[in-house]
Amino acid sequence: MMRIFLTPHYRAILKREPESLANEYYLEQLREGHLDKVDVLAILRFSEEGELRKVRIRGLALLTSCVALATCQSSAIQFGWALMYCACLC
Numbered sequence: 001m002m003r004i005f006l007t008p009h010y011r012a013i014l015k016r017e018p019e020s021l022a023n024e025y026y027l028e029q030l031r032e033g034h035l036d037k038v039d040v041l042a043i044l045r046f047s048e049e050g051e052l053r054k055v056r057i058r059g060l061a062l063l064t065s066c067v068a069l070a071t072c073q074s075s076a077i078q079f080g081w082a083l084m085y086c087a088c089l090c
Helices: 002-014 021-029 037-043 047-054 058-072 076-089
Strands: none
Touching: 002 021, 002 037, 002 047, 021 037, 037 058
């Protein structure tokens, strides 16, 4: 299932096939829950190679900023407020 996600996004963002080592790394990280799909999209898009390709992924920068903001909060209440704030920006 994750392989179906990963290969098309490599093609769309980096304009190439994933190398086998990177492919296995990201698949493992996704399966184990260390990364989610948004994380992988952000890693690909904001990598040095992704910056050169300048592919626009609508809403990705806002979403990654909201997640970063929410995960920096120390309590569930602050987390909820951060998510509500980000939802209003979309």
